[in-house]
Amino acid sequence: MAGEVATGQVADLEWLLSGLIQRVPYTRSAVLLSSDGLVRSFHGLDPDSADHMAALSSGLHALGRSAGVRFDDGGEVRQIVVELDSxxxxxxTAGSGTCLAVLAGRDADAAVLGYEMGMLVKSVRPYLATPARQRAPEHIHGL
Structure with missing residues (x-):
């Protein structure tokens, strides 16, 4: 299943994700998300699973940023890899305020997948940026 969350500003980026999955054997799904966990586009997942993966990936990315601040003099997160049984x-990081999360089987070549993710991000980085959300007013006048 493929899809994208409509925001009115987001171009259809699903083709980027499906291309990545097709290029790297054993790769199953991908989600492009804002760093605060909102799905921008996805491929290979149902919408609920894409939302869950975005929330989880956002948390992992935040932990990586914290490690960079504490142990790498503010170094940026390049990539986080979680190795599960299968x-x-x-x-x-996929652009300003944006992350790319990819699920693959254990038979996937991690080096090739990491390289392909990096090349995808590098080639289209300006289009992947997610602007920071504005704070909602604390109170609305006239209500």
Whole structure:
């Protein structure tokens, strides 16, 4: 299943995700998300699973940023890899305020997948940026 959350500003990016999955054997699904966990586009998941993966990936990315601040003099997160029994989860920075999360089977070549994710991000980084959300007013006048 493929899809995208409509925001009125987001171009259809699903083709990027499906291309990545087709290029790297054993890769199953991908989610492009804002760093605060909102799905921008996804491929290979149902909408509920894409939302769950985005929330989880956002948390992992935040932990990586914290580690960079504490142990790497503010270094940026490049990639986080979670190795499960039968699955690999990759989370990488994909642009300002944006992350790319990819699920692959254990037979996937992690080096190739990491490289392909990096090349995808590098080639289209300006289009992947997610602007920071504005705070809602604390109170609305006239109500």
């Amino acid at each position: 699955t690999l989860l990759f989370v990488s």
